[in-house]
Amino acid sequence: MKLPICIFDAKNAVLCPQCEGKVDTGELTQADVDASIILANIAKSTNEIENFTLYSCKEFEGNFVLSLAKNDIMAIRQSRTLYRRLQDQFKSKIWLVEAEETDKKFIEDLFFPTKILSINSVWAPGGIQKTKAVVSGKWTSRFPIDTEKVVRIVKNARNLDIEIEFEDKR
Ligand SMILES: [Zn+2]
Numbered sequence: 723m724k725l726p727i728c729i730f731d732a733k734n735a736v737l738c739p740q741c742e743g744k745v746d747t748g749e750l751t752q753a754d755v756d757a758s759i760i761l762a763n764i765a766k767s768t769n770e771i772e773n774f775t776l777y778s779c780k781e782f783e784g785n786f787v788l789s790l791a792k793n794d795i796m797a798i799r800q801s802r803t804l805y806r807r808l809q810d811q812f813k814s815k816i817w818l819v820e821a822e823e824t825d826k827k828f829i830e831d832l833f834f835p836t837k838i839l840s841i842n843s844v845w846a847p848g849g850i851q852k853t854k855a856v857v858s859g860k861w862t863s864r865f866p867i868d869t870e871k872v873v874r875i876v877k878n879a880r881n882l883d884i885e886i887e888f889e890d891k892r
Contacts, residue, residue: 724775725758732762753781777821789821860890
């Protein structure tokens with residue numbers, strides 16, 4: 723397991739002076755610390771998590787955006803149990819994204835498992851550049867992803883203004 727804080731700190735839910743210093747200077751956030759402790763805790767009973775790499779966790783308006791290694795995200799997506807075990811430990815919604823990914827992939831990850839048909843830059847009135855994402859299918863009240871939240875997370879994490887459109891607008 724690789725975490726933003728030391729493994730020892732995460733396992734014991736304490737911070738060594740070095741990690742504490744990083745929190746003080748803002749190099750690490752409280753969300754990085756909390757997510758590390760949560761992962762270390764779940765790892766005690768879930769072997770798969772022992773191999774995970776958490777790059778960072780950002781908390782934003784009660785959303786937790788976890789940057790993980792690609793394989794870790796695949797493992798979580800393949801196991802509902804693992805996903806629930808993880809989600810249950812956070813006080814609100816978790817979003818799984820790959821570390822170091824492109825803006826396009828970042829948006830696709832936020833929408834998983836819904837398919838994104840296209841992501842393009844468009845010019846909005848007033849000469850503002852926006853990113854338009856077209857989501858497959860049509861919106862219904864049962865659509866599982868809060869698109870307003872996605873817009874705010876993308877703005878906060880990537881400083882991109884996105885517009886979400888559904889393929890079928892009827
Ligand atoms: Zn430490």
